[in-house]
Amino acid sequence: MNLYEFEGKDLLSRYGIATPNRVLVRAAGQAASAYRALGHTRVLVKAQVLSGKRAALGGIRRCASAEEVADAAAELFAAALGGFPVAAVLVEEELALTSEHYLSLTYDTSSRCPVFLYGQVGGSGVEQRLEAVVKEPLDIRQERVNALIPFANELWQCFKAEDTRLIEVNPLAKTVDGRWIACDAKVALDPDAGFRHDSWAFYEPRGALGRLLTQREKLAAAIDSGPAYYRGTAGKYIDLDGDIGVLFAGGGASIANMDALAAVGLTPANYCEYSGNPPREKVHALAKVVLSKPGLRGLWIVGGVANFTSIVETFAGVVDALEEVKPSYPIVVRRAGPQEKEGMELMAGCAARNGLRMQLFGKETSMSDSAAALASCF
């Protein structure tokens, strides 16, 4: 889960990392009084969005009066920066800086270790200057980091104790009066460590795409909550702009099938995925979410040859939802694996009872070919 700048800075502050004085504003009307309360003449008004390239998108405004702050906040709240909604606005003291550095801590898939990235080249557009960044692998078991880099050890303590996947401070700046200060903070928490961080429940929900969750995404996210959250997955759902509802089984297959759908010229109304032999109830809940989207003109229920996910159990959940909605648009099903015969019979029975326009395919037809079968319905 990605944190907003203000959440990230609050977290860093708790570990002794200096951050600028700031006030969070949740509505444009509060901006002027926040400015007065802050007590700095020159401030930055910063849109809180889960997007990089914020500065380039005009999300940071320089202001020097309550009126300017109020106007800037009103504009930012009204804007959607690069399609990202502005969740809040931060009014922050503007510091006089002598240098801007880049500092981040994350996991490196190649070395399979945490790595420190540090460069004396921070600020916006750092992606273009990454060759100047030094990469320092760390052992996750080490207690301390003894580096000359400012706040290296504080960052390390935060990284471990808070189960982050990424902390990026860009820029880590030096002020004219010689202080080091974290002027921005990008933090990603590891969702798989949620079981040991009850406090994470207080973060407002947010979508994978940086925007707020849609109603359907919220309903789907609830599917995998509760004590048995790890017993099968059925809560990964993202609303998209197309008109083909999809119900994908398997994480890898879902990725291959998003590509396959695009290859036959269809556009998905959603992304979703269930896997790990989820119970009927979880799949039912997910299928209901998929079918609830208005404007669908087709449905693709597809997965590979399952290892141990029961086709009849998971299809029973899909059928429960189909019985409720009885869609009139074409439906293509491709699936194989344990109890595939019973699963297909269940699906065929549902189609016959409700007069559904359904085509059923097993493993003799590839997933891509079943996408083509759906495309030929239009």
Added chain:
Amino acid sequence: MAILVNRDTAVVVQGMTGKEGRRACLAMTEYGTRVCCGVTPGKGGEMIEEKPVFNSVAEALAAFPEINTSAIYVPPAAAKSAMLEAVNCGISLLNVIVERVPIQDTAYCLAAARERGVRVVGPSSLGIISPGLARIGVVGGPLELAREIFRPGSVGVISRSGGMTNEVSWQFRRAGFGQSTAVHIGGDLLIGTSYRELLPLFEQDPQTLAVVIFGEHGGTQEFDIVELVKTGQFQKPLAIYIGGRFAAAFPEGATIGHAGAIVEAGKGAAEKEALLRKAGVMVAEHYEQLVDLISRKVALSP
């Protein structure tokens, strides 16, 4: 021959008293894998599927010194201690089936395993199968299905997806090929074993004549392949499909499918494909094409 698992594989199942562990014990045994026993702290003395359960890996090893592989089926919060226990006992291969292990715990255990020379496959692996010899985990599914999909043969399979391990293996089986070993390496951001360890093993394995990979966008593991091919450490025909072209339209940081399939600048499917092609690796447009690409290089195994 095959790699990683064979007739000498002797397995302890950590977490065998749980639902998934019990099912895996059955799936392995019916396929002919030697499952010695299980381990669940506090449940020592119980029997599961006629196999004894011990309180610790050390006790299990005392009773069955031939154990060389652990299949780990515990809840995510217990994964770190289970993995460390197996590592500290020096079991040479850990197949970690647990999903949703915190990345910090994975990093910790991989560091410990590296020190001890222990190979870890996973986390979030569904298992490993060397057709006709043995399997770890439930890869292939019920016995009848596993026999239909997997036959001893010449194609090595590496996949970041469990379902696609089966699906890709099936596409080859359908075309008349068999497999040497199929490995589900897991889709997490940090995994213990990836292409750079497996390709040299397949290179050394006389049974393997070609390797296919189901990869995904995100991470840097696919870039390692380029190095292996360039330096001649892997010379057999190699075909790869990298899922996630669609993800180029998603904002950076979005995670789709697996935890490791994260949208990052310069690490998308297209960037990876371009580099691999340049190194001479065959790149499939869609996963079904892997069979066509390999068919041009390798004759059907008898």
